Amino acid sequence: MSSTKHLLLVEDDPDIAKLLADNLLEEGYRVDSVADGHAALAAIAGNRYDLLLLDVMLPGVDGLEICRRVRAGPVYTPIIIVSSKSSDVQRVVGLEMGADDYIIKPFALAEVVARVRALLRRVAALSEPVAVQADAVLVAHGLRIDAQSRSVALDGQPVALTAREFDLLHFFARHPGRMFTRLELLNQVWGYNHDGYEHTVNSHINRLRAKIEADPANPARILTVWGVGYKFAEADAADA
Incomplete structure (x- = not known):
């Protein structure tokens, strides 16, 4: 494992923090450890981290607020929430705030390390240069979606998307007219340990529609198939 x-x-229980830090250090990671939300925000402001492990219940600023602030910033950082709050509602809230994964306490240390490793692998794969393919640039419904630069323009104007929003839009655009259930979208776009959190798909699609639809309440690009799921509208003749 690379030491880079x-x-x-971010964990306020010193025993849990030490166990996690020791195991991650043994894996070859560099680990900074802080015990409250304000210290976490200061550390994030002063460093470029490859991944954040966040407890939810923290002194000062809680983990969900930290997650929200990180996602509102210009740099994408993978986030895993580690929390004793085990209800489906809490997990959905964490994922909708932008967390990539949610681990419930008590946990097996090996599971945490495995999920850290898996998330870092996924992020690394997404950042690797891709070969030029026929669908490297997709054009449909006024959208220009560039897979290599991971950029989107609508009617010639750039659209700022999060990493997950881009993945979701690109996946839809590659399969115009095909209907996907929420679970299929989770498996294809989120990819790891998100079964049962279909509601987070709705949230991401609502945010995506707000950015690419003239009237998000009556979308023309990402369409709802009632009772089933979603699909991307088939290309217009002008897009061919």
């Missing part, structure tokens, strides 16, 4: 991966661990 720099992780921030």
Whole structure:
């Protein structure tokens, strides 16, 4: 394991923090550990981390607020929430705030390390240069979606998307006219340990529609198939 991966661990229980930090260090990661939300925000402001491990219940600023602030910033950082709050509602809230994964306490240390490793692998794969393919640039419904630069323009104007929003839009655009259930979208776009959190798909689609639809309440691009799921509208003749 490369020692260059720099992780921030935010955990106010000193015993749990030590166990996690020791195991992550053994894996070869660099680990900064802080015990409250304000210290976490200061650390994030002063460093470029490869991944954040966040507890939810923290002194000062809670983990969900930290997650929200990180996602509102210009740099995408993978986030895993580690929390004793185990209800489906809490997990959905965490994922909708932008977390990539949610681990419930008590946990097996090996599971945490495995999920850290898996998420870092996925992010690394997404950042690798891709071969030029026929669908490297997709054009449909006024959208220009560039897979290599991971950029989107609508009617010639750039659209700022999060990494997950881009993945979702690109997946839809590659399969115009095909209907996908929420679970299929989770498996294809989120990819890891998100079964049962279909509601987060709705949230991401609502945010995506707000950015690419003239009237998000009556979308023309990402369409709802009532009682089933969603699909991307088939291309107009002008897009061919």
